[in-house]
Amino acid sequence: xxxxxxxxxxxxxxxxxxxxxxxxxxxxxxxxxxxxxxxxxxxxxxxxxxxxxxxxxxxxxxxxxxxxxxxxxxxxxxxxxxxxxxxxxxxxxxxxxxxxxxxxxxxxxxxxxxxxxxxxxxxxxxxxxxxxxxxxxxxxxxxxxxxxxxxxxxxxxxxxxxxxxxxxxxxxxxxxxxxxxxxxxxxxxxxxxxxxxxxxxxxxxxxxxxxxxxxxxxxxxxxxxxxxxxxxxxxxx
Amino acid sequence: xxxxxxxxxxxxxxxxxxxxxxxxxxxxxxxxxxxxxxxxxxxxxxxxxxxxxxxxxxxxxxxxxxxxxxxxxxxxxxxxxxxxxxxxxxxxxxxxxxxxxxxxxxxxxxxxxxxxxxxxxxxxxxxxxxxxxxxxxxxxxxxxxxxxxxxxxxxxxxxxxxxxxxxxxxxxxxxxxxxxxxxxxxxxxxxxxxxxxxxxxxxxxxxxxxxxxxxxxxxxxxxxxxxxxxxxxxxxxxxxxxxxxxxxxxxxxxxxxxxxxxxxxxxxxxxxxxxxxxxxxxxxxxxxxxxxxxxxxxxxxxxxxxxxxxx
Numbered sequence: 001x002x003x004x005x006x007x008x009x010x011x012x013x014x015x016x017x018x019x020x021x022x023x024x025x026x027x028x029x030x031x032x033x034x035x036x037x038x039x040x041x042x043x044x045x046x047x048x049x050x051x052x053x054x055x056x057x058x059x060x061x062x063x064x065x066x067x068x069x070x071x072x073x074x075x076x077x078x079x080x081x082x083x084x085x086x087x088x089x090x091x092x093x094x095x096x097x098x099x100x101x102x103x104x105x106x107x108x109x110x111x112x113x114x115x116x117x118x119x120x121x122x123x124x125x126x127x128x129x130x131x132x133x134x135x136x137x138x139x140x141x142x143x144x145x146x147x148x149x150x151x152x153x154x155x156x157x158x159x160x161x162x163x164x165x166x167x168x169x170x171x172x173x174x175x176x177x178x179x180x181x182x183x184x185x186x187x188x189x190x191x192x193x194x195x196x197x198x199x200x201x202x203x204x205x206x207x208x209x210x211x212x213x214x215x216x217x218x219x220x221x222x223x224x225x226x227x228x229x230x231x232x233x234x235x236x237x
Numbered sequence: 238x239x240x241x242x243x244x245x246x247x248x249x250x251x252x253x254x255x256x257x258x259x260x261x262x263x264x265x266x267x268x269x270x271x272x273x274x275x276x277x278x279x280x281x282x283x284x285x286x287x288x289x290x291x292x293x294x295x296x297x298x299x300x301x302x303x304x305x306x307x308x309x310x311x312x313x314x315x316x317x318x319x320x321x322x323x324x325x326x327x328x329x330x331x332x333x334x335x336x337x338x339x340x341x342x343x344x345x346x347x348x349x350x351x352x353x354x355x356x357x358x359x360x361x362x363x364x365x366x367x368x369x370x371x372x373x374x375x376x377x378x379x380x381x382x383x384x385x386x387x388x389x390x391x392x393x394x395x396x397x398x399x400x401x402x403x404x405x406x407x408x409x410x411x412x413x414x415x416x417x418x419x420x421x422x423x424x425x426x427x428x429x430x431x432x433x434x435x436x437x438x439x440x441x442x443x444x445x446x447x448x449x450x451x452x453x454x455x456x457x458x459x460x461x462x463x464x465x466x467x468x469x470x471x472x473x474x475x476x477x478x479x480x481x482x483x484x485x486x487x488x489x490x491x492x493x494x495x496x497x498x499x500x501x502x503x504x505x506x507x508x509x510x511x512x513x514x515x516x517x518x519x520x521x522x523x524x525x526x527x528x529x530x531x532x533x534x535x536x537x538x539x540x541x542x543x544x545x546x547x548x
Contacts, residue, residue: 078433090428107433
C-alpha cells in the first residue's frame, strides 16, 4: 500500500488570529482529480496556499510522497514537485510566452537536459507554440489560462494545484480547460482543482469536497453531479 | 549691461560644444550609468534603495590605494579591488538585505544608511580622514590627440568599459536563465518563487553583479580622483540616486539613462562653467533635478502607462 502523492492532514491556517482553514484533510493520488468547491471565503485558496508554503500552518501536516512540506519555502516546494496555477494566472505579461514557459523550468527536478525542452507542452497547447515570441500580456484570456497551466506543467510536477482556472473565461474556453485537466489526469498527475463552477467540477473530479467556513462539509462523487439540491444544501450549511 | 551676460553665455555654449568637454562629459555619464545600473538592479529585485552603494566603491578605492602604495602591479590591485567589493557586497546582502527583505522600503533604506555610515566610520578608523592615494593608473589621465583634439585616455577607457559592461549585462539578463529569473523576480517575486525561482539565489546574484559594477566604477573613479578618503564616491552616489529617480526608478533602462544623463550634464556644467563659478555646479544640477521631477514625476525616460518590468 503506497502513500497518496499529496496528503493534507488536519490543516489549520489563521489570518491574524482569525481561523481561515479549520482542520481540513484530503488526499490526492496519481491519476486523480480532487475537486474543492465552496462559497467565497470558504478557505479553498488558503488551503492551496498552505500546501505551497505561502502561509504558515497553524496546525496539521502536508506531505508530498510521504515527505513533509511543513516549513519549506515556496520555491523548495515547487522544486519538490508541486506546481500551482494561481488565481488570476499571474503571468509575466511583458515576457514572451516562451520566457514564461522557461520560467517553469525553474521548478523541474531533473538537473539533466538543456532547459530548452518545451516540446510536450507545445504538443498539449499548440497555440502557445504559434505565439511563442509574443508577450504573454497580449494573449486572449483563454490563451493566457493555457499558458498558466502549461507553465506549471513544464516543471513536470507530480501534483498540480489549480486555483479557479475557469474564472472569467468564455464557455467554450472553459470546456477546453476542463478537457485539458482530464488529459493531465490521464498522464498520471495528482490534480487538486479549486473551482466556483460546482457542477462541472463534481462531474469531472474523482471526488469533490465542499468547503464552507474553513471546514470540509461534504464529499461528492461524479454520480452526485445531477443532485443540485444536495450541493446547494452543503453550500449554505 | 546685457553684454557680459551675453558673452558669458556665448562662452558657456562655446565651451559646451567643445569636443574635449563633450568626451569628458560622456565619460562621466558612462561611469554614472554603471552606478545607476548597480543601484537599479538591486532596487528591481529587492525593492531596496542601496544608499551604501557608494561605500562599496569607497572600499574598492581603498583596495586600489592599498595595492598602489605597496607597489603591487595594476592587475593585482584591480583583482584585490574586485575581491574586496564583491565580498563586501555579498556580506551586506547576507547580513542586512536578506533578513530585511520582507520589511517596508523605509526600514530597508534606513538600514542602508546605517551600513553606509558604518563603513565610512570603519574607513575613517583604519585609514584616517586624509585617505590614501591610488596612483597605479594615473597614466590614464594623459591625453591622446584625436583629430587635433586632446582627449584624456580615461574618458575613452570609461566609455568603452561602460559599453562592454552594459552589453554583457543585457546578454546576461536576456540570454541566460539566471537573467530570466532576475527579470521575473523583479516583476513579481512571489510568483517567481512559486515557479521554483530561488529567492536567495536571485537576490545574491543581483547584489553580486551590482558589486562587480561597483568595483569597475572604483577603478575608473580612482583614476580621476586618486585620493581615496572615507567619503569617496559619497557625493557621486547622491547625484546618481537623483539621476536614477529622474530617469525613472522602476525600469533598469530608464534608471541607467537617468544615471548617464545626470553624469553627462554634470560633466558638461563642470567643463563649461568658468572655474570661479564651478561651486555653483550642484546648484544648477539639483535645480534641474527638481525641475524634471516637477514636470515628469514618473521619470524622464519612462514611457506612458504603468511600468511593470523593473529589470
